[in-house]
Amino acid sequence: MNPLSMNPLSKNPLSKNLSSKNPAFSPFCFSLDRENFSGEFATREQARYAGLAAALLSNSVVDAVYVAKRQPVDPQGDHHADRIVADMRERMRIKFAQENFLDDVNEQQLADLDAAVEYAIAHWLNRHQLGPAPRLVSLSEYPVTHPNHLSPARLDKSAGLEVTAEEVTEQGQEIES
Numbered sequence: 001m002n003p004l005s006m007n008p009l010s011k012n013p014l015s016k017n018l019s020s021k022n023p024a025f026s027p028f029c030f031s032l033d034r035e036n037f038s039g040e041f042a043t044r045e046q047a048r049y050a051g052l053a054a055a056l057l058s059n060s061v062v063d064a065v066y067v068a069k070r071q072p073v074d075p076q077g078d079h080h081a082d083r084i085v086a087d088m089r090e091r092m093r094i095k096f097a098q099e100n101f102l103d104d105v106n107e108q109q110l111a112d113l114d115a116a117v118e119y120a121i122a123h124w125l126n127r128h129q130l131g132p133a134p135r136l137v138s139l140s141e142y143p144v145t146h147p148n149h150l151s152p153a154r155l156d157k158s159a160g161l162e163v164t165a166e167e168v169t170e171q172g173q174e175i176e177s
Contacts, residue, residue, distance in 0.1 A: 029136075031066040032058060037136060044069070048142055055144045065142045070134035077121035081114035 026040035030051030041047040044067050051065030085102050092101040105113075125131040 027070045029068055032062045034066045037068055062144050064144055067140045068136040069138040071137045072134050073132040075125055075132050077118040078114060080117050081110045
């Protein structure tokens with residue numbers, strides 16, 4: 001595949017991996033301490049539910065589950081063509097006394113070079129796992145209820161709250177065993 005014929009925005013391997021258009025990219029994650037985020041979930045609700053489940057299994061007291069959306073960060077692999085051409089001209093002038101090297105490069109050729117360089121940089125970052133970490137945006141906080149004991153409790157998926165046996169009995173529902 002010729003990188004010069006490719007659209008760098010649609011074929012950039014980093015943008016493919018960190019894009020909402022990629023079905024494998026799950027933008028939501030959760031944290032129990034608002035600092036260390038984990039998991040990859042398709043929806044905020046899934047991340048919240050997983051965070052609440054992790055809070056219940058945690059050995060420490062967790063007051064809240066935090067859910068954030070990952071936003072891809074541009075690795076700044078574009079707009080390097082002008083500098084590359086200028087550096088190549090300077091090196092050829094110094095080493096071989098060629099004053100006119102690459103003087104006839106037009107805007108389309110620079111755009112083609114820039115697309116190829118961006119593609120190469122993105123592949124290099126991806127291959128060596130050096131791409132920028134996504135930003136965390138749209139942070140939501142969900143308080144965690146702490147019951148006295150966990151055995152008769154269940155996690156209500158729709159509300160994201162723990163419901164104790166007493167609360168369920170008052171509502172006239174049966175507890176699932």
